[in-house]
Amino acid sequence: DQQVKQNSPSLSVQEGRISILNCDYTNSMFDYFLWYKKYPAEGPTFLISISSIKDKNEDGRFTVFLNKSAKHLSLHIVPSQPGDSAVYFCAASASLLTNTGNQFYFGTGTSLTVIP
Amino acid sequence: DAGITQSPRHKVTETGTPVTLRCHQTENHRYMYWYRQDPGHGLRLIHYSYGVKDTDKGEVSDGYSVSRSKTEDFLLTLESATSSQTSVYFCAIRDSNQPQHFGDGTRLSIL
Numbered sequence: 001d002q003q004v005k006q007n008s009p010s011l012s013v014q015e016g017r018i019s020i021l022n023c024d025y026t027n028s029m030f031d032y033f034l035w036y037k038k039y040p041a042e043g044p045t046f047l048i049s050i051s052s053i054k055d056k057n058e059d060g061r062f063t064v065f066l067n068k069s070a071k072h073l074s075l076h077i078v079p080s081q082p083g084d085s086a087v088y089f090c091a092a093s094a095s096l097l098t099n100t101g102n103q104f105y106f107g108t109g110t111s112l113t114v115i116p
Numbered sequence: 117d118a119g120i121t122q123s124p125r126h127k128v129t130e131t132g133t134p135v136t137l138r139c140h141q142t143e144n145h146r147y148m149y150w151y152r153q154d155p156g157h158g159l160r161l162i163h164y165s166y167g168v169k170d171t172d173k174g175e176v177s178d179g180y181s182v183s184r185s186k187t188e189d190f191l192l193t194l195e196s197a198t199s200s201q202t203s204v205y206f207c208a209i210r211d212s213n214q215p216q217h218f219g220d221g222t223r224l225s226i227l
Contacts, residue, residue: 041221103175
């Protein structure tokens with residue numbers, strides 16, 4: 001059973017506009033959330049994270065929003081650039097404070113295409 | 117780039133043969149992970165390690181075993197490969213309270 005869901009397999013956006021990628025989770029124990037970006041033939045690259053004590057985290061053009069009551073997070077990219085075209089994965093984990101390394105659960109990914 | 121090397125990068129083998137994939141890190145990170153990526157499933161955790169000789173199962177561990185005899189190496193073994201194990205395999209490493217960093221993957225085809 002998928003605990004982290006990305007219901008949009010693909011998204012196309014014009015260059016300069018906002019890209020909004022969505023992610024839903026089912027496990028209320030999750031308290032740490034991440035977004036990764038993946039280009040073909042490469043491994044995922046960490047983009048941005050947020051802990052459950054916050055509802056927003058911003059890093060340059062990238063902002064992640066967390067709505068705990070809805071079990072929903074989103075990644076906003078403003079402005080979108082052609083180099084942002086990639087597959088984006090959201091991931092979730094239940095606490096970083098254990099000794100066993102934590103299991104991270106990933107969504108199925110959203111393929112973003114930014115059209116020049 | 118985090119110092120992670122996966123080998124081999126590509127492998128084609130036959131059903132029933134044993135296969136070992138290697139993940140090597142130069143970062144001295146405590147935690148190491150093996151994932152597989154399949155269409156429609158995203159990344160799924162196979163096994164992970166939280167120290168030398170300390171490993172645990174992930175959500176899709178059946179048919180796989182791992183070993184970590186040194187901090188820098190985490191091996192994934194398919195004892196008897198099956199066609200359902202055709203996939204792209206990613207290794208990740210993590211330091212305490214930090215996000216995971218991934219290798220570039222191993223594309224494994226089992227015929």
